[in-house]
Amino acid sequence: xxxxxxxxxxxxxxxxxxxxxxxxxxxxxxxxxxxxxxxxxxxxxxxxxxxxxxxxxxxxxxxxxxxxxxxxxxxxxxxxxxxxxxxxxxxxxxxxxxxxxxxxxxxxxxxxxxxxxxxxxxxxxxxxxxxxxxxxxxxxxxxxxxxxxxxxxxxxxxxxxxxxxxxxxxxxxxxxxxxxxxxxxxxxxxxxxxxxxxxxxxxxxxxxxxxxxxxxxxxxxxxxxxxxxxxxxxxxxxxxxxxxxxxxxxxxxxxxxxxxxxxxxxxxxxxxxxxxxxxxxxxxxxxxxxxxxxxxxxxxxxxxxxxxxxxxxxxxxxxxxxxxxxxxxxxxxxxxxxxxxxxxxxxxxx
Amino acid sequence: xxxxxxxxxxxxxxxxxxxxxxxxxxxxxxxxxxxxxxxxxxxxxxxxxxxxxxxxxxxxxxxxxxxxxxxxxxxxxxxxxxxxxxxxxxxxxxxxxxxxxxxxxxxxxxxxxxxxxxxxxxxxxxxxxxxxxxxxxxxxxxxxxxxxxxxxxxxxxxxxxxxxxxxxxxxxxxxxxxxxxxxxxxxxxxxxxxxxxxxxxxxxxxxxxxxxxxxxxxxxxxxxxxxxxxxxxxxxxxxxxxxxxxxxxxxxxxxxxxxxxxxxxxxxxxxxxxxxxxxxxxxxxxxxxxxxxxxxxxxxxxxxxxxxxxxxxxxxxxxxxxxxxxxxxxxxxxxxxxxxxxxxxxxxxxxxxxxxxxxxxxxxxxxxxxxxxxxxxxxxxxxxxxxxxxxxxxxxxxxxxxxxxxxxxxxxxxxxxxxxxxxxxxxxxxxxxxxxxxxxxxxxxxxxxxxxxxxxxxxxxxxxxxx
Numbered sequence: 001x002x003x004x005x006x007x008x009x010x011x012x013x014x015x016x017x018x019x020x021x022x023x024x025x026x027x028x029x030x031x032x033x034x035x036x037x038x039x040x041x042x043x044x045x046x047x048x049x050x051x052x053x054x055x056x057x058x059x060x061x062x063x064x065x066x067x068x069x070x071x072x073x074x075x076x077x078x079x080x081x082x083x084x085x086x087x088x089x090x091x092x093x094x095x096x097x098x099x100x101x102x103x104x105x106x107x108x109x110x111x112x113x114x115x116x117x118x119x120x121x122x123x124x125x126x127x128x129x130x131x132x133x134x135x136x137x138x139x140x141x142x143x144x145x146x147x148x149x150x151x152x153x154x155x156x157x158x159x160x161x162x163x164x165x166x167x168x169x170x171x172x173x174x175x176x177x178x179x180x181x182x183x184x185x186x187x188x189x190x191x192x193x194x195x196x197x198x199x200x201x202x203x204x205x206x207x208x209x210x211x212x213x214x215x216x217x218x219x220x221x222x223x224x225x226x227x228x229x230x231x232x233x234x235x236x237x238x239x240x241x242x243x244x245x246x247x248x249x250x251x252x253x254x255x256x257x258x259x260x261x262x263x264x265x266x267x268x269x270x271x272x273x274x275x276x277x278x279x280x281x282x283x284x285x286x287x288x289x290x291x292x293x294x295x296x297x298x299x300x301x302x303x304x305x306x307x308x309x310x311x312x313x314x315x316x317x318x319x320x321x322x323x324x325x326x327x328x329x330x331x332x333x334x335x336x337x338x339x340x341x342x343x344x345x346x347x348x349x350x
Numbered sequence: 351x352x353x354x355x356x357x358x359x360x361x362x363x364x365x366x367x368x369x370x371x372x373x374x375x376x377x378x379x380x381x382x383x384x385x386x387x388x389x390x391x392x393x394x395x396x397x398x399x400x401x402x403x404x405x406x407x408x409x410x411x412x413x414x415x416x417x418x419x420x421x422x423x424x425x426x427x428x429x430x431x432x433x434x435x436x437x438x439x440x441x442x443x444x445x446x447x448x449x450x451x452x453x454x455x456x457x458x459x460x461x462x463x464x465x466x467x468x469x470x471x472x473x474x475x476x477x478x479x480x481x482x483x484x485x486x487x488x489x490x491x492x493x494x495x496x497x498x499x500x501x502x503x504x505x506x507x508x509x510x511x512x513x514x515x516x517x518x519x520x521x522x523x524x525x526x527x528x529x530x531x532x533x534x535x536x537x538x539x540x541x542x543x544x545x546x547x548x549x550x551x552x553x554x555x556x557x558x559x560x561x562x563x564x565x566x567x568x569x570x571x572x573x574x575x576x577x578x579x580x581x582x583x584x585x586x587x588x589x590x591x592x593x594x595x596x597x598x599x600x601x602x603x604x605x606x607x608x609x610x611x612x613x614x615x616x617x618x619x620x621x622x623x624x625x626x627x628x629x630x631x632x633x634x635x636x637x638x639x640x641x642x643x644x645x646x647x648x649x650x651x652x653x654x655x656x657x658x659x660x661x662x663x664x665x666x667x668x669x670x671x672x673x674x675x676x677x678x679x680x681x682x683x684x685x686x687x688x689x690x691x692x693x694x695x696x697x698x699x700x701x702x703x704x705x706x707x708x709x710x711x712x713x714x715x716x717x718x719x720x721x722x723x724x725x726x727x728x729x730x731x732x733x734x735x736x737x738x739x740x741x742x743x744x745x746x747x748x749x750x751x752x753x754x755x756x757x758x759x760x761x762x763x764x765x766x767x768x769x770x771x772x773x774x775x776x777x778x779x780x781x782x783x784x785x786x787x788x789x790x791x792x793x794x795x796x797x798x799x800x801x802x803x804x805x806x807x808x809x810x811x812x813x814x815x816x817x
Contacts, residue, residue, distance in 0.1 A: 053382055053401045060358025061421055072383075090563075124596035131594035140562055141595070145586050151552050152587060155559020162515070162541070162565060169559075185552025192547070270383065271399075276361040278394040284385070291383065344472045347597035348631050350655040 030241045035309040041083065041240045042300045043318055045075035048099045049297060050319075050326045051108055052271075055098065055115055058330060059275045064115045068129050071099035073270040076296035077202055078103035080243025081170055084251055088165065092140040092153040093172035095130040096202075096269075100172065104137045108325055112333035120336040124343060147180030149173060150199070154186040157197035157260070168196045168254040176207020178221050184228075187260070191228040194259035198250045199225070201264045202237065208273040209281040222264035232262030238294040268294070352436050353402050354423040355386070357411070360396050367391045368416045369424060372409060379405045380427070387413075387424070404429045407437050482681060483646075485674050492675040497667040499641035500530050500606075503648035504568060506678075508538055511566060514652055517544040517553060518570030518607070527572045528608060528667055554580035554605070558587045561601035561657075568652060571607035574623045574661065581626075588657035589632030604651045606660035609637070610702060610752050611789055611800060613665065620789035622753035624701070627659040628729040628762070634683055635729040637661040637701035641671035643727055646681030654683060661729075663702045684731035688740070692722035695810050696740040698763060699750040700726035703801070706782070707750045710806035719814060729759055734766045741767055745776035746813040750806055755783040777813035782806050 033041065052070045059068045071078075078091075082103040093100045101111050106122065114121025114132050122132040130144040140156060143149040153171025160167045177183065178201050190197050201221045205212055212219050222232035231253070236242040243265065250261040268290045272279040279287075304310040310318075357367070371388040374380055380400040387398040407428040411418055418424065426437055494502070508514045515538075520527045522535040522545040535543040546553040550571065557567040571577045577584065584605060592600035611620035627635045634656055638644040644662070651658035673679070689704070690711055699707040704725050711721040722740050726733065741747050747767055749760035760781040767779060785799045811817060 049382075056399075057358075057401050061356060062359050062362065065362045092559075122596065123594055123598070126596055127594040133591070133595040133599050135598050140559070140599070141591070143587070145582055148555060148583060148587055151555020151583060152559035152562065154552070155556040155561070156563050157559075158556055159560045159563035159565050162560070182551045182555055185547075185549040186556065188547055188549065189552060189556060272396075276394065276396075278396050280395075341472045345474050347593045347595075349634070350592065350600055 029245065030239065031245045033241055033244075033303075035304075035307070037083065037244075038300055038304050038307075038309060039318075041076075041079055042297065042304060042315070043322065044079045044082070044103065045240065045297045045300065046319060046322045047108070047325065048075045048079070048102050050322050051102060051112070051329065052098060054326045054330050055112065056271070056275065058112075058116065058333070063334060064129070065117065066128055067095065068115065068275045069096040069273065070271045070275075071096055071269070073290065073296075074202060074204060074237065074265075074267045075099060076240040076243050077200070077237045077265045077267055078172075080240040081200065081247045083240075084244045084247035085168070085170065086251075088138065088167040089251070090138045090140055090153075090156045090160075090167060090169045091172065092149045092156060092169065093142070094146060094149055094174060094177060095142075095144050096174070097130065097132065097142045101132060101134070101137075101139055101142075104134070104139045106132075106134050106137050106139060108329035109332040112329035113336050116333040116336075117338060118333060118336035119339040119343070120332065124347075125339040126343065126347065147173065147177040147182050150177065150180070150183045151186045153199075154190050154195060154197055157190060157195035158193070160196050161193070166255060168198060168251050170198050170200055172200045172202055174207060175201060175203040175205065175212045175221060176210070176215065178224060179207075179216060183224075187225050187228045187230055190260040191225070191230050194257060196254035196257075197260040198247070198254060199230075199232075199260060199262045201262065202267055203264055204267050204269040206269070206273070206281065209277070209279075211281070220264075222262055225260070225262045230260050230262055232264060234264045234266055237265030237267035238290075238296045239299060240296055351429070352407055352432060353404065353427040353429065355398075355400075355425040355427055357389070357418045357420050357422045357424050358396075358398060359420045360389075360391060360394060364391055364420060366417045366419045369411050369413055369418050370395065372413045373397075374406050376406050376409055389418075400427070402427060402429070404432075407432075407434060482685065482687070483679070485676065490675045491672040493670050494641040494645070494673045495668055495670050496638070496641045496644045496662070497528070497530055497532075499645035499671075499673060500648055500662065501532055501534065503645045504531070504652070505534060505537065507649055507652040508534070508542060511652075513564065514566040514568065515542040515544065516568045516570060517546050517557060519546055519548055519572050521545060521570050526570075528664060530570070530662075530667070550576050550579040551583065555583040555587065557603055558583050558601050558657075561588070561603040562591065562599055566602050566652065568604045568606060571605065573612075573619060573664070574607055574609040575619050575621060577605065577607070577623070584627070584633070584657070584659070585630050589630050592656070593632060600655060601657050602655045604648070604654075604658050604660055606648070606651075607662060608664040608667075609661035610663050611665075611784070611796075614791060614793065614796060615789075616791045617788035622661075622701075622751065622784070623659075624661055624729050624751070624753060625757055625759050625762070627661075628732070628759060632657070633730060634658040635661065636683055636727065637729055638727060639666070639701055639704040639725050640673075641669075642673045642679070643681065643687075643725070645673060646679050647683060647727060649678075649680045650683050653680070658683070661701065666702055666705075681727070684728045684733055686727055686733040686736040687725045688722065688736065689725045690721070690723040692720040692744070694720045694744060695746040695748060695814055696722045696724060696737065696744045697748050697750060697806065697810065698724045698726060698737055700729065700759075702752055703750040706801050706803050706806050709803045710750075710810065713803065713807055714810055719810060719816065721810060732762070732766075734763070734770070737763060737767060738770050741771045742774045745774055746810075747775070747779045748782060748806065748809045748813060749779070750782045750801060752784045752800060754786055755781060756786060758783055777815070780809040780813055782809050
């Protein structure tokens, strides 16, 4: 399958058509990855997968409190976008944010220690799972109010244009947030002022327990910018190559001053909305089918093996390394002390 | 080394549950993500997924078992190349490399609810004692309206820092709905003086995002009534991000505009939001009265690295005051001003409330009662020290504001004064506020809904026991 698809997929140069207004179901043509790109994608996605599995485990042990929203299943979205973006481009997202931070090369130790509420966490233990930031890595959070990050991300794009720095604000939100009013207020201003913002709608088919069909009058979310004239397309968010190809096109659109772009990533979360979600709103078969037939990591793994770019042993070695990084982060997240009591009253005002 | 599979917690409050069903049996191989068992609590049924690859070596807790404590080992997983003999080795009290389970062993629930050391309650730092700037002797005074003072403050700060920009409805080509931004578009151009669509929630979020990226936005609300559409972004995004990021990233931004009652505009356009914003840590809240307040405090707000809510008043915009004619007149946020010295009673007010306070003090003086009048200027931080010092001198306090009485700024001042100066009080603290009703439209009712000078005088007479 992978071998044949490699021969039959087109190139970006050929993908010139884009439907306007109607249902644009077709992703831009997929560009094959080089061996190095496949390996990079594999490593990065695997890191997110293993990190999230470990986070789930620590949550189960009571070491992570409150809300914990895992990204398992959606790894190709952030990794593909990061591979297409440049240093200086920003990311901002909602509460399902661990994958984005790892994609932006934030230190897994700092992320995991924030999940356990320790002083070595990115927010000194004061933010938690949903509230982490790294100015250094251009990650602007981590926001717990559904949809708020869309206006904030538009503001990052505004700052980019104000400073003429050529950067693009990659603003992520879910199918659930796509019904919030401020999303459309932001679309309007972004297109009116031609702000460099990519609106990345991670459509994992459920806003908490409510399917897109039950929440949205129109379900082709890529066309939600149509009334503002913002181009958008649907992308196979389970295929990291499709994500990267679409992201490159969208980034180029933004950088050339044409304004915002919408990418609807069709993806899937394997786990519940949060850790305490029994996920009764969907069948086990549905989850299992996505896992066995569309898993983003398995797709890359298969291509690496089919192309003889890596052996089973090579991949095991990668897995081992990733597990070591994750184990180290979990170790740190448990041994690092809680914040000092004096931190209660710091960082309120400058 | 075999891996212990532990009874997971479904939520931070779960301590035990029922192991309802084993989906995998001993000898079954599993990969990460496979469902291996189902557990139940009184709230939900959840599937337990494998985290590691391997073969189920031994099931330690049979299905149907109730009250299984969180973190109890429920099964042993054999890794690649391991067989059942490894289980015996593991049952010895060996430590495993799985970091967390090693020390929790047995059926203790300690890990589910980690023992939190009891900390001494840290004390909030005292605010710095800011002082008004020295105004050099002989500095000439000039007359300025509040409107001009606000415009001049913005213009001066925009000249000083190219990252400062103004956005809002009608601020540019229309020159401001209340003409506060008169002339700014001409001087600074459309890149820095930006007309927005009527979209408060969106442009407030956009402004906060730009501030997080390091710009210095001034977001004008035509009135603060409309800022209720945007209050989530002001509080959840602007006020809390510095804390939630451990000090990495804040939002240097000013939210300004007309606040409180204008005249005859009805309930939805007549409300004072001072106590709403003053409630929130991470915000500064300023409510100027005079043109000098407006200029000096707005310049300070624009330079402040924190989000500042700057509450103006439409009735005051056109009023004229004397203002020092000097180059860089900046007032400290968080410092009250004693507008008038007195000895018999302390009248505390801010913003438009000061108009009632000062008129009442004039009238009282003619009747032989000496009132000290304090203009708070800032609501958060609140300069309670200046109030306490005055109350210790006069023994009596009356507060004046146009806002509703319930949970008002007056309530807070009254609370703090009784806490810190109880023994100095010679009478109960009285509040003169707007009435506890939505603002009516009818002229006579609107007058009744607002405070009056007579009410202030009556309150002062009550606390000084004079008639």
